[in-house]
Amino acid sequence: MSRPVIGITCYVEPAAFTVWRTPAALLPYTYVEHVVRAGGQPVILPPAGDPAPLAGRLDGLIVAGGGDVDPARYGERPHQQTGYIRQFRDEAEFELVGAALEEGMPLLGVCRGMQVLNVHLGGTLHQHLPDVVGHGGHSPAPGEFGHLPVRPAPGTVLSKVLGEDEIDAAHYHHQAVDRLGDGLTVSATCDDGTVEAVELTGHPFALAVQWHPEAGEEGHLFEALVAAATAGDRHW
Secondary structure, X not given: OOOOEEEEEOEEEEEEEOOEXXXXXXXXXXXXXXXXXXXXXXXXXXXXXXXXXXXXXXXXXXXXXXXXXXXXXXXXXXXXOOOOOOXXXXXXXXXXXXXXXXXXXXXXXXXXXXXXXXXXXXXXXXXXXXXXXXXXXXXXXXXXXXXXXXXXXXXXXXXXXXXXXXXXXXXOOOOEEOOOOOOEEEEEEEOOOOEEEEEEOOOOOEEEEOOOHHHOOOOHHXXXXXXXXXXXXXXX
């Protein structure tokens, strides 16, 4: 059996490699490794051209982490800490997520990917989480993951994938879900009340987490996505 094709959205940022310094379409390679180990065939999707029609040609989609979603998309002005907004990436990923949901294609959102899903469905974001929870543990320092426990909600798709026990998750986010998007269910929270995972009711597999599963060794979320992509019409 051929591997199901899993599209992964990516960054476009200045980068340095070998002798070059140039804008590059790039992605932490751990996403690729997790998809391969789970049995999928990863394909990196740059935010260029018209990616939305690809939803009919992929078997699954990962919306990866990245900079902040433009607050204008949920009717707010930027907080002073809101940054790394890339309009071209917003445009590409919002269209791609919309097409994926219409196609019923299995989808996994990671960090920014969860925020894109929530805003696409009419939700809003806390633009700077320390203002809400009173600490910086979700993003302790540039390039440094925070490690805060999250607990899956019983009876959710997430709990079927990861169990109901507390998870020590790798966090790197200063924004989080505020008002929940239409049709979404909260499937995990942190002790400080932060929404850490959501899933879309009635969709075969549309799950998003605020933490970074690609940063760890455990690959259950990627395995679940690939299993859903392989099954086609499987409902979790």
